[in-house]
Structures are given as C-alpha cells and as structure tokens.
Amino acid sequence: MTHTINIQEYVRTTAAAAKQAFYRLSAADSAQKNAALLRMTELIRQHSSDILAANRLDMQQAEAKGLESALLDRLQLNENTLQTMCDGLQQIAALPDPVGEMDEFRTRPNGLQIGKMRVPLGVIGIIYESRPNVTLDAAALCLKSGNACILRGGSEAFNSNLVLAKLIKQALAETGLPEAAVNLIENTSRESVGAMLQSPEWIDVIIPRGGKSLVARIAAEARVPVIKHLDGICHVYIDQAADTEKAVNIAFNAKTSRYGTCNTMETLLVHEKRAAEILPLLAEKYAGKGVELRGCPRTLAVLPNIQTASDADWDTEYLAPILAVKIVDSLAEAVAHINIHGSHHTDSIVTESYTDAQQFLRSVDSASVMVNASTRFADGFEYGLGAEIGISTDKIHVRGPVGLHGLTSQKWVVLGNGQVRS
Amino acid sequence: MTHTINIQEYVRTTAAAAKQAFYRLSAADSAQKNAALLRMTELIRQHSSDILAANRLDMQQAEAKGLESALLDRLQLNENTLQTMCDGLQQIAALPDPVGEMDEFRTRPNGLQIGKMRVPLGVIGIIYESRPNVTLDAAALCLKSGNACILRGGSEAFNSNLVLAKLIKQALAETGLPEAAVNLIENTSRESVGAMLQSPEWIDVIIPRGGKSLVARIAAEARVPVIKHLDGICHVYIDQAADTEKAVNIAFNAKTSRYGTCNTMETLLVHEKRAAEILPLLAEKYAGKGVELRGCPRTLAVLPNIQTASDADWDTEYLAPILAVKIVDSLAEAVAHINIHGSHHTDSIVTESYTDAQQFLRSVDSASVMVNASTRFADGFEYGLGAEIGISTDKIHVRGPVGLHGLTSQKWVVLGNGQVRS
Numbered sequence: 001m002t003h004t005i006n007i008q009e010y011v012r013t014t015a016a017a018a019k020q021a022f023y024r025l026s027a028a029d030s031a032q033k034n035a036a037l038l039r040m041t042e043l044i045r046q047h048s049s050d051i052l053a054a055n056r057l058d059m060q061q062a063e064a065k066g067l068e069s070a071l072l073d074r075l076q077l078n079e080n081t082l083q084t085m086c087d088g089l090q091q092i093a094a095l096p097d098p099v100g101e102m103d104e105f106r107t108r109p110n111g112l113q114i115g116k117m118r119v120p121l122g123v124i125g126i127i128y129e130s131r132p133n134v135t136l137d138a139a140a141l142c143l144k145s146g147n148a149c150i151l152r153g154g155s156e157a158f159n160s161n162l163v164l165a166k167l168i169k170q171a172l173a174e175t176g177l178p179e180a181a182v183n184l185i186e187n188t189s190r191e192s193v194g195a196m197l198q199s200p201e202w203i204d205v206i207i208p209r210g211g212k213s214l215v216a217r218i219a220a221e222a223r224v225p226v227i228k229h230l231d232g233i234c235h236v237y238i239d240q241a242a243d244t245e246k247a248v249n250i251a252f253n254a255k256t257s258r259y260g261t262c263n264t265m266e267t268l269l270v271h272e273k274r275a276a277e278i279l280p281l282l283a284e285k286y287a288g289k290g291v292e293l294r295g296c297p298r299t300l301a302v303l304p305n306i307q308t309a310s311d312a313d314w315d316t317e318y319l320a321p322i323l324a325v326k327i328v329d330s331l332a333e334a335v336a337h338i339n340i341h342g343s344h345h346t347d348s349i350v351t352e353s354y355t356d357a358q359q360f361l362r363s364v365d366s367a368s369v370m371v372n373a374s375t376r377f378a379d380g381f382e383y384g385l386g387a388e389i390g391i392s393t394d395k396i397h398v399r400g401p402v403g404l405h406g407l408t409s410q411k412w413v414v415l416g417n418g419q420v421r422s
Numbered sequence: 423m424t425h426t427i428n429i430q431e432y433v434r435t436t437a438a439a440a441k442q443a444f445y446r447l448s449a450a451d452s453a454q455k456n457a458a459l460l461r462m463t464e465l466i467r468q469h470s471s472d473i474l475a476a477n478r479l480d481m482q483q484a485e486a487k488g489l490e491s492a493l494l495d496r497l498q499l500n501e502n503t504l505q506t507m508c509d510g511l512q513q514i515a516a517l518p519d520p521v522g523e524m525d526e527f528r529t530r531p532n533g534l535q536i537g538k539m540r541v542p543l544g545v546i547g548i549i550y551e552s553r554p555n556v557t558l559d560a561a562a563l564c565l566k567s568g569n570a571c572i573l574r575g576g577s578e579a580f581n582s583n584l585v586l587a588k589l590i591k592q593a594l595a596e597t598g599l600p601e602a603a604v605n606l607i608e609n610t611s612r613e614s615v616g617a618m619l620q621s622p623e624w625i626d627v628i629i630p631r632g633g634k635s636l637v638a639r640i641a642a643e644a645r646v647p648v649i650k651h652l653d654g655i656c657h658v659y660i661d662q663a664a665d666t667e668k669a670v671n672i673a674f675n676a677k678t679s680r681y682g683t684c685n686t687m688e689t690l691l692v693h694e695k696r697a698a699e700i701l702p703l704l705a706e707k708y709a710g711k712g713v714e715l716r717g718c719p720r721t722l723a724v725l726p727n728i729q730t731a732s733d734a735d736w737d738t739e740y741l742a743p744i745l746a747v748k749i750v751d752s753l754a755e756a757v758a759h760i761n762i763h764g765s766h767h768t769d770s771i772v773t774e775s776y777t778d779a780q781q782f783l784r785s786v787d788s789a790s791v792m793v794n795a796s797t798r799f800a801d802g803f804e805y806g807l808g809a810e811i812g813i814s815t816d817k818i819h820v821r822g823p824v825g826l827h828g829l830t831s832q833k834w835v836v837l838g839n840g841q842v843r844s
Contacts, residue, residue, distance in 0.1 A: 023761055027785050100784065106806060112795055114805050117783065121817045200641075204817045219622075220645060225818050246840035253842035339445055348836075361539065361835055362522065363449050373534055373838030382843070383536050383834065384528060395543045395626045396647050397819040400834045412805065412822045413783055414770075416795025418668035420675035421804070 007187055011195035014183050015150055015202030018123045021180035022148035026120050030097035032175060033144055037093040039171035040140070041086040047167055048082050054159040055132065062130075062156050075130045075156055085136050088387060092140045095386040098404045099146040102413065110419055116410040120146030122204035124407065125196045126389075127152045127218060129210040132160035138207075139168050139182045141389045145407040148181045150203065152196060154210075155188035162186065197222040207402075209390055227398060227406070229391045231317045231343035232262030234375040237334040237360070238278055239351035240271040246372055247274070247350040248281050253374040254348065256289045260319050262391060263346050263378040267314060267324040269334045275302050275327045291321045298327040314341040331356050335363045342366060345393050346378035346400075367393060367400035429609055433617035436605050437572055437624030440545045443602035444570035448542050452519035454597060455566055459515040461593035462562070463508040469589055470504050476581040477554065484552075484578045497552045497578055507558050510809060514562045517808040520826045521568040524835065532841055538832040542568030544626035546829065547618045548811075549574045549640060551632040554582035560629075561590050561604045563811045567829040570603045572625065574618060576632075577610035584608065619644040629824075631812055649820060649828070651813045653739045653765035654684030656797040659756040659782070660700055661773035662693040668794055669696070669772040670703050675796040676770065678711045682741050684813060685768050685800040689736060689746040691756045697724050697749045713743045720749040736763040753778050757785045764788060767815050768800035768822075789815060789822035 025033075044051065055077040062075055098118050105115030124147045126138040135151055142149035153161040165184035172179050185192050196203060197218060206226045208218040215228050236254050238247045254265035270279060279302045286293060293299075294309040306325075313324040314337070328334045331349075338347050348370035349360040357371045368378040378400060380388025385403030392398050398406035447455075466473065477499040484497055520540050527537030546569045548560045557573055564571035575583040587606035594601050607614050618625060619640060628648045630640040637650050658676050660669045676687035692701060701724045708715060715721075716731040728747075735746040736759070750756045753771075760769050770792035771782040779793045790800040800822060802810025807825030814820050820828035 023758075023785070023787070026787065027781075108804070108806055112799065112804075117791075119787070122787070223642060225647065225816065227818070243840070249840060249842050257843050336445075359449075363445070365445070365448065365541070365544070366833065368834040368836060369539075370836040371838060372840050373836050374842045376843040377534060377836060377838075377841070378834070382530070382534075384530055394647065396649070396831060399831055409818055409821055411788065412790040412800070414790060414792040414795050414799060416793060416799075418665070418671060418794050419799070420671050420796045421679050421798040 007189060007191040008195040010187065011185060011192055012199060012202060014185065015123060015196075015199055017180040018148040018150055018183055019202055021178035022120070022122050024178050025143070025148055025181045026099070026146045028146070028177060032177060033097070033146075034093040036143060036171050036175040036177050037089050037140055039175055040136070040168055041089045043167040043171055044082060044086055044136075047163070048079065051082065051160065051163050052077060052079075054163040057159045058132075058157055067156065071130050071156065075132065075160075077132060077160060081133065085133050088137060089140050092144050092387050095144065095404060097144065098408050111417060112419055113415040115413050117413050118405075118408050119411050120408055123148045123150060123202060125150045125152065125203045125206040125224065127193055127196065127206060127208045127210070127214070129154040129214065130156040132157040132164060134209055135161045135164045135184070136168070137387065138389060141387060141404060141407060143181060145404045147407055148183075150183045150185060150196065152185040152192055153188070158188055193218070194221065197224060200224045207390055227390070227392050227402065228394060229262065230393050232264065232345045233266050233315065233317050233341065233343040234263055234345050234378075235267050235269055235338050235342055235347045236265050236375060237269040237328075237331075237338070237347070237349045238271060238274055239331060239349055239353060239356050240273050241353035241356055242271070242274060242278070242350040243352055244278060244281075247278055248285065250348065250350050250372065250374050251282055252285050254376055255286070255291060255323050256321075257374070257376050259321050261376070263375050264319070265323070265375050266316065266318055267326065267341070269326050269328050269337060271331075271334075272298070272327050272329055275299070279303055279325070286323065289321065291323055294322065294324050296326040299325045302327075317343070331359060335360065339363075339365050343393055344395070345391070346370065346375045348373055348375050367391070429611060429613040430617040432609065433607060433614055434621060434624060436607065437545060437618075437621055439602040440570040440572055440605050441624055443600035444542070444544050444568075446600050447565070447570055447603045448521070448568045450568070450599060454599060455519070455568075456515040458565060458593050458597040458599050459511050459562055461597055462558070462590055463511045465589040465593055466504060466508055466558075469585070470501065473504065473582065473585050474499060474501075476585040479581045480579055489578065493552050493578065497554065497582075499554060499582060503555065507555050510559060511562050514566050514809050517566065517826060519566065520830050533839060534841055535837040537835050539835045540827075540830050541833050542830055545570045545572060545624060547572045547574065547625045547628040547646065549615055549618065549628060549630045549632070549636070551576040551636065552578045554579040554586060556631055557583045557586045557606070558590070559809065560811060563809060563826060563829060565603060567826045569829055570605075572605045572607060572618065574607040574614055575610070580610055615640070616643070619646060622646045629812055649812070649814050649824065650816060651684065652815050654686065654767045655688050655737065655739050655763065655765040656685055656767050656800075657689050657691055657760050657764055657769040658687050658797060659691040659750075659753075659760070659769070659771045660693060660696055661753060661771055661775060661778050662695050663775035663778055664693070664696060664700070664772040665774055666700060666703070669700055670707065672770065672772050672794065672796050673704055674707050676798055677708070677713060677745050678743075679796070679798050681743050683798070685797050686741070687745070687797050688738065688740055689748065689763070691748050691750050691759060693753075693756075694720070694749050694751055697721070701725055701747070708745065711743065713745055716744065716746050718748040721747045724749075739765070753781060757782065761785075761787050765815055766817070767813070768792065768797045770795055770797050789813070
C-alpha cells in the first residue's frame with residue numbers, strides 16, 4: 001500500500017464495512033455489547049504477554065528514533081496499565097446504555113405522538129497519537145454507544161495497537177457481534193488520515209485526540225464533521241465577594257495539582273478590592289511550588305518581584321508551572337476577559353455572592369462554568385460520565401467532557417394511526 | 423468592495439461585531455427579546471409599502487434576467503406574505519425561551535452539584551437564496567435563541583433584504599438590544615460566502631438554505647461547522663401486517679400532497695405478500711393524479727403497464743410526480759434498502775404489527791422514523807416546534823426539523839463549596 005490511491009481505497013473499503021457493521025451494532029442489545037466488553041478484559045489478561053512484547057518492540061523503535069521521554073511515557077504499557085485498561089472496560093460495561101432512550105413524547109392535536117429516540121452517530125473515526133490505551137478506550141466507548149469505529153493510531157504504537165485490535169475483534173466475533181464494528185487502520189502514513197477526513201459518505205464524525213497541531217490540521221482539512229478539543233486556557237476569577245480560604249485553595253489547586261492537563265488554570269483574575277489581601281497569600285504558596293507568576297501592571301504593584309505579563313500571556317496555554325495574573329475592576333471585566341482570551345473550556349468564579357455567581361454562570365461562554373470549585377474537576381470521571389472519549393471545546397453537538405451520550409444524537413419518532421397531511 | 427481582500431475584511435469585521443453583540447444578547451431576558459420581535463411586526467406593517475416597493479424592484483430585475491417562474495414565486499412578496507411573516511414573528515415571540523434551561527443536576531460524592539444549562543451557539547451564519555422571508559424568519563429564530571446572526575441572502579432579493587434588515591435593526595435598537603445581533607451581508611458575490619465559510623474564529627455555525635448544489639458546495643468548502651439539509655429521499659414501507667386502508671391513504675398522501683417538498687415520498691416499498699392486493703389500488707389513485715410509476719421487475723409483474731426502474735431511480739429525489747416502487751421479501755430487506763438508498767431524512771412503516779413497528783423504529787437510521795403516518799408530517803410546525811430554521815440530514819448536533827432548541831447547546835454547570843481536586 002505504497003500508493004496514495006491504494007490507501008484511499010483501503011480506508012474507504014474499511015469504512016464501508018464499518019458502516020454495514022454499524023447497522024447490525026446499532027440494533028444490538030446492551031447485554032450483548034457488555035458481554036463483548038467483558039470478553040475483551042479476559043482476552044487482554046490471557047494475552048498480556050503478547051501485548052507487552054509488542055509494546056516493548058514499539059518502545060525500542062521509539063527510543064532508537066530518539067522520542068522524547070513524555071512521549072515514551074505515554075507509549076509504555078505494563079501490567080498495571082493493562083489492569084487500568086481492563087478496569088475501564090468493566091466500568092463502561094456497567095454504564096447505562098444510552099441507545100434507545102426515548103423521551104419528550106407529546107401528543108399533537110391530530111393524535112400523532114411525537115418524541116425522540118437516542119441513537120448512535122454511525123461510524124466514528126478516531127485519530128490519535130502514541131497512547132495505545134486509546135485503542136481500547138475508544139473502541140469500548142464506541143461499541144457501548146452502538147457506533148462502529150475506525151481507529152487510526154500513531155506509528156509509534158503500531159505493534160501494540162495491532163495486538164489490541166486483534167483481541168478486540170476476537171471478542172466481538174466470540175460474542176456474535178460484527179468484527180468490522182472496530183477497525184484499526186494498519187497504515188500510519190499521512191495519506192490514511194487524509195482519506196478518513198475526505199470520506200463523509202462513510203464516516204459520520206471524526207474525533208482527533210492528540211496535540212494541538214494535529215487537531216488543528218484535522219479541523220482545517222476535514223470534510224467530515226469533527227468533535228475536537230483545541231486549547232485549555234482556563235481561568236479562576238476571585239470575585240469581590242470571595243471567601244479568602246476558598247479563593248486561595250481553589251486558585252492554588254487549579255494551577256498546581258497538575259501542570260500538563262487541559263483543565264489547569266492558566267490565568268488568574270482577581271477583583272481589585274481583594275488583590276492586596278489575597279495575592280500575597282497565593283504568591284507565597286505558588287513560590288513554594290516554583291510557579292512563575294506573570295502579572296499585569298496593577299498586579300506588579302502588589303507583587304513587585306514578579307515578571308510583567310505580555311499581551312501574548314493572556315492567550316497562552318502554558319501547560320507548565322507558569323501563571324498569568326490580572327487585576328480587574330469588576331465581574332463584567334472578568335467575564336469579558338474570559339470570553340475574549342479564554343478557550344471556552346472551563347472557568348470558575350470564587351464568590352459568596354448569589355448574584356455574582358448567577359451572572360458568571362450565565363455570561364461566561366465556556367463548556368464548563370463553575371462556582372467555588374477547582375477547574376481541575378472538568379473531566380468525564382469527575383462529572384460522573386464513567387469515562388470520556390475527550391473534552392470538546394466546540395459549540396455544537398456536545399461541549400466539555402464527552403461520554404457515551406456525546407457519541408449519540410436523537411432521531412424523531414412519530415407514532416400514528418393512519419394520519420395523512422391535509 | 424470589488425477586491426476579495428476587502429470583502430474578507432468586511433465579512434470578518436461584521437462577524438467580530440456580531441460576536442460582541444452575541445455576548446450581550448445571550449444574557450438578555452426573554453421579555454426583551456420578545457419585545458424586539460413584536461416591534462419588528464409593527465415596523466413591517468408601518469413600512470409595508472417600502473418593503474413591497476423594494477421587492478418590486480427585485481422582481482423587475484429578476485424578470486429582466488429571465489429567472490424561472492418557480493424562483494420568481496419565491497421572491498415575490500405581497501400584503502398576504504408580509505402578514506404571514508408577521509404571524510411567524512408573533513409565534514416565535516410566544517414560544518418558550520430555551521436559553522438558561524437547567525437540568526440533569528446530580529450531586530457527586532464530593533458534594534459538587536453538576537448539571538447542564540442550555541445556551542445559544544454564538545454567531546450563526548445563514549446562507550440562502552431568493553426567499554426574502556428567510557431574512558425575517560432566520561433573524562427571529564436566532565434572536566429568540568440568543569444567537570447573533572449573519573445573513574447572506576441571494577442577489578435576487580437584495581433590495582427586499584436591505585429594507586427588512588434595516589427594520590430589524592431599528593427594532594433591536596428601539597428595544598435596547600445590540601443592532602449587530604442581526605447583520606445582513608450587503609455583498610452578494612461568491613467571495614462573501616467564501617469569507618464566511620473560512621471564519622471559524624468568528625462564526626460558530628453555518629446553516630445553508632437552498633438548493634442541493636449550494637448546500638453541497640458550502641459543506642465541501644466550509645471550515646466552520648455546518649448544519650445542513652441535503653436530500654429528501656423518503657420511503658413508505660407497506661409491511662406484511664399493514665392495514666390496507668391506512669397503507670393506501672398514507673402512500674397516496676406521502677407522494678401527492680405536494681411534489682416539491684423534501685418530506686415527499688420518493689420510493690414505495692411493499693412486502694411481497696401484500697403487493698398484489700395493494701399496488702393495483704394505489705396505481706389507480708396515482709393514475710388519477712398523473713403520477714408516473716417506475717417499478718422493480720416484480721412490481722411490473724403486478725402492474726405490467728408501468729416503466730421499469732433503473733438502478734439510479736432508487737437514489738433519486740424526483741421532487742416531481744414520479745414514484746419508484748419496489749417489492750421486498752421482508753422487513754429486513756426494506757430496512758436495508760432504506761439505510762443504503764435513503765437520505766436519512768424521513769421514512770415510515772405502515773403496519774399493525776407491534777414487533778415490526780418496533781424493529782423499523784430502531785433499525786432505520788433516519789432523522790424521522792414513523793409508524794402509520796405520512797412522511798409529509800416531517801416539519802417543524804407539525805412537530806410542534808412552532809417554527810423551523812430548516813431540516814437537518816446530518817447525524818451530529820440535531821436531526822430533522824431544527825427549531826429553537828437546535829440553535830442551542832448545553833454547557834456544564836458545576837456548583838461547589840470550595841472543592842479542590844486531590
């Protein structure tokens with residue numbers, strides 16, 4: 001498959017088979033889908049040595065290529081990570097099945113009963129980088145939600161993914177489900193991604209998982225709808241009516257509990273009336289963790305020893321122990337700053353004021369808006385979704401953590417008794 | 423604005439202003455939005471002579487250009503159509519406001535209360551052709567749902583749209599809402615459409631309304647998410663367990679009540695055990711309306727005087743008094759035919775069998791699935807939405823008739839008491 005035309009043909013043939021499998025899978029009942037998920041855990045345990053051997057091969061090749069250690073970390077599997085993956089499958093099996101849920105039924109004046117049924121989207125393409133656990137997670141979430149999937153993993157994890165995909169297909173076959181419900185694209189060239197992005201007839205939605213450059217490229221090129229996560233420029237706003245202890249704890253936790261996650265705070269906004277009291281307390285705690293602060297001119301008046309923030313700082317996702325700090329005159333200024341400079345991901349207000357909390361919740365245009373809670377809670381597990389396939393920063397279809405419901409939509413159901421339209 | 427660069431600049435400046443207006447509009451209460459809608463009806467009545475004069479100018483130019491009569495029909499306004507447009511505005515004002523609806527709140531083990539709030543999408547771009555009533559409908563639906571909009575109407579309706587947009591902006595200003603909440607692009611070149619499609623930073627979703635070629639081009643070129651309607655290849659399936667009278671009435675109504683609508687049946691599927699009884703009854707009724715039938719070989723055995731259907735007929739939206747007819751062996755064959763050849767728009771089964779009805783509802787992957795009802799009911803007014811901005815044949819975000827809810831999505835709301843993540 002060295003020629004582009006053949007890769008396109010291969011991807012489309014795979015996607016067409018996935019579409020047929022979707023029609024069977026969408027009508028499968030939960031018991032059968034759960035049986036397949038549990039069978040996967042058994043096969044992974046039985047074949048753990050095969051998986052780890054394939055992963056060692058990937059690791060050796062990645063090391064030989066000089067991959068950086070963060071990527072190697074993501075690539076590496078061991079008995080513990082396999083156990084975590086199996087736990088994840090069991091959790092997904094235990095979740096309620098969203099497919100077939102019916103609601104909003106109303107009877108119209110002509111006697112038609114009209115409502116909605118929750119249904120899978122169809123064929124979902126997942127394009128991801130070095131984490132082999134995504135292969136299993138994504139396949140399991142798609143399967144449980146009745147979707148067929150096409151998995152295009154990164155070249156670094158090729159051998160690991162191949163073994164995992166084989167076991168997934170074996171579990172499907174052994175439980176009477178179509179093997180083509182889960183498909184690994186066994187080609188890690190750019191052309192295979194391109195072929196997926198250009199196939200709206202066969203693939204209903206693409207979910208990229210990976211670094212910003214991958215996601216941005218996919219969003220720019222795709223002719224298939226994309227559910228994506230771009231930046232995580234999250235804010236905590238310490239309101240005039242904030243409780244000091246909550247403000248300090250939340251602002252500290254939102255920055256320091258992990259630096260590399262998308263729900264980490266990148267900019268702290270503080271009401272001018274509270275800055276002199278709260279910023280020194282926070283600065284001391286941040287200093288203890290080695291967090292570099294970059295402030296607006298008014299912040300520097302309170303904390304004279306920190307760096308001056310440049311315009312670019314307000315628009316930067318550091319993913320590092322760096323925090324931009326800005327003093328604002330009002331809640332309205334904080335909201336305006338967040339809507340302009342944020343990434344519509346997760347933003348939190350610390351306040352005891354009912355009115356300020358309500359105004360913040362209503363006015364901030366982000367996927368998650370919080371009161372008196374750390375932004376770090378923006379996550380499918382913390383929200384009770386059981387699992388997530390990603391976090392959407394898009395405005396349509398689904399915002400924030402995407403669980404099983406985000407992999408479905410609703411069709412209309414019309415129940416009549418012979419009605420015709422006049 | 424003859425240079426492309428200037429048109430891009432103009433569209434982006436307009437869209438940036440719309441984004442700012444959206445932030446104000448998204449926080450406006452229903453009373454204020456309804457007041458603006460009702461003020462629009464007053465202004466349209468007061469200025470009806472201006473609107474009709476502008477429309478006469480459009481009609482004269484369109485006639486001079488030799489536009490076909492169907493297009494001229496869509497373009498023409500008169501006192502009656504203005505009254506219908508005002509009635510539509512009043513209906514939208516009377517609908518419940520979806521913005522701010524909160525539900526699904528649950529308390530997590532750590533005490534966080536987590537739920538969802540319904541919010542507008544942001545800035546919606548509407549690209550449409552000759553119908554000036556879309557200017558008012560689209561503006562009203564976007565306004566009520568808290569979205570700013572950018573309207574790019576067709577060149578044929580330019581003068582009509584200009585007067586309508588001026589009155590809309592006047593109503594906004596007089597009721598304290600930002601005028602930039604509704605924007606008409608005063609440039610009807612291809613470049614202005616292109617600039618909208620390439621502006622994901624400013625425009626959150628594009629809704630094209632028009633013929634298939636326009637919609638397909640927009641979907642292919644857009645870097646902004648699109649909610650679209652492509653084909654309406656709708657089916658009625660007469661099941662083995664169909665009631666004869668219902669079958670005949672529904673199949674007759676679904677084809678003949680209007681030929682040019684997207685929810686008109688284009689292919690009739692009949693179970694082999696009922697074909698000999700029902701097809702001759704239907705053929706007689708269709709003949710009375712001048713409907714041309716094109717049948718599969720088995721249909722020709724029952725109705726020897728009709729045309730033979732070619733392969734292309736099963737994939738054709740006639741929008742004309744033509745009907746493809748196919749005899750199938752089973753419900754499963756009917757479902758497979760619909761999923762392969764249909765357009766995922768609207769499909770109906772006629773049956774008295776509970777089990778067959780359930781299987782059809784579950785297995786047919788269409789935006790609207792019906793039992794014992796004419797496909798012609800697939801429409802926002804008939805579904806009780808009050809109004810629709812279009813009908814989606816997409817799989818994500820919203821399927822079928824799109825009303826106010828389809829112009830919104832849900833953000834997460836997290837209510838804490840100082841929680842931090844461990």
